[in-house]
Amino acid sequence: MSGWAELDRFLATDPRDVGCEEAMAMLHVYVELVAQDAGAERRYPGIAAHLRACGPCSDDFEGLLAAIGGPAD
Template sequence: MTGWREEFERFLATDPNDVGCDQAMAVLHLYAELLAAGVDAAERYPGVAAHLAACEACAEATDGLLAAVRDHDLN
């Protein structure tokens, strides 16, 4: 179990631009489509990029969505 000190340190290290899970998930499909098109999605959605750098679960969801978008584009 993570102690309060570790939680507090993680909170202090959070990028202030991080939009959080809910907002990131709301535009994740657009973010993945931009990535698949070779566009700098982080430039368009810097708060989402900050969140993905900090949240392993959302980063994994992005990887899966990107794979699905790329697979769809191949078919």
């Protein structure tokens, strides 16, 4: 394994991505804003960037959104 795929993924990372820890700390707030159509992505671009890049965190987001009856994609 050469590591090129990992390097490509790293270089494609959105610099606004806040990472798992911060995204999870604020996920409940982000989910509420999405459910209210209150400009969540504009207010928290780092969380939005992270959710686009991280499958497990995105799954948690989708689960919370479904639990509160938020909009489906």
